[in-house]
Amino acid sequence: MYYLQLFINGIVAGGVYALFAVGLTMVYSVFRFINFAHGELIAWGAYGVLLFASPPFSLPLWLSVFPAILLVIAIALLQNHMVFAPLRNSQPVTLLIASIGLSFLLRSGLQLYFGSDLHSYQTSFYESIDLGGLMISYVQLAMLCLSILFFVILHLLLSKTLTGKSMRAVSDSMELAGIYGIPTRKVSVFVWIISAVFAASGGFLLALDTSLDPMMGLTFMIKSFAAVLLGGVGNVWGALLGGLCIGIIENMGTAFISPGYKDLTAFVLIIVILLFRPQGILGSTIRGVR
């Protein structure tokens, strides 16, 4: 029963990691670089809710989620417009380093405004349901439902809509997409929006489950990076699988090693994957979002 409980905790956390990973992998598949500032979108999502829930706004927690998501979308579009778009013709390494710099800037911004201490939301939303010995909190349930909902929407978007098909075409080849008359700039903006919405909502839910800490972005960024590598870089369904695997492995791991080392799992996995299967589980020679 204890292991089953850990497994469920793992699936819940993994679903949210998958949300982060999918944003990261989609940005990669279109722009060909890993956005290290992605973690800061997660952290700003969590802190954004805190911002709008406390004075001078003092909105109820649930209502604060929406302006927070809008704020994170604005940050994502700004970073694209001011940093990544002007650099789009340079080497991927340049973009990578720019994104690392950007992550420091955004993290320091958080610390400047909110301080370096731990925060948590003022809410009484911590009750749990008892399923014959298995405890699932409402927060976990919300995390699970949201992850499923977002992935269903994403699937429909990518396979049924013209915008989704255009996004997949752009990730196959930006140049050919231009020749086909696909509005590549609009598609780019759309990819950033999806990445931001997924990051902000996941960030809020994880912070609701634990706490807010200015370094949270970095931790989750590393975990989603591991998930992306595990599933195969640029592969949306690989990111889902990778996220779930990371969540399950790190939670099951707490049965054997101290929970203090929980975050170790992601790092070890990154090294192991890069050594033995650099193309990831679902990775193949054909690149692009599938």
Place this chain on the structure above:
Amino acid sequence: MLKLESITAGYGELTVLSELNIVVNKGETVCLIGPNGAGKSTVLRVVAGQLLPTKGKVLFNNQDISRTDCTHKIEQGILFVPQGRNVFPSLSLLENLNLCQIFISESLFQERLDTVLTTFPWMKEKLHSPAGSLSGGLRQMLALSRIFLLKPKLVLLDEPSLGLSPLVVDDIFSTISTLNQQGISFLLVEQNARKGLSVANRGYVLESGQNRLTGSGQELLVNSEVTRLYLGG
């Protein structure tokens, strides 16, 4: 219909086309031949809007279109089918065709899709497989399907026979002739000069970005210089 007036273009410091003049009349198939590096593909890229000319004008129905992008060109009726990788491998055949819906309505798409499936009956069974699984010849036909769907006025076709077996090449060229008879003009770049000139009304021989010779397809086919240089004897 299409008129290139003393076009100069290139990549960075490198000038590929200098003071080039080319005309394509309505309903014509015009073939560009010439050695590698003569700038044949660059001509198409300039007309398609992928590359901006540094000097000169591209006129389409007497309108200056030198500075408009690919999207705008398609709206005006100029379709570019590039060489080699010209479909999206991870999208299914149907999804590749779906991308035409950026320009045409759902009902028009369905109607014209029927024409595509009658022309290429093999597509029916493969509509939902990824385009990356197709052979080179079938991929070229998938790329050409866009002509049926978008009904452009002018098609810019870059090396349609590249890497294909002679039998498939014949198929592709007969498709081009059929489309041409329906009133669609073609500006064709072809390595296989004999094949290209045989379907062309007129041809241009390019050399180092300049227009060296011009004439009807038949004239060029029997021209002693062209025969010696490009038709292998």
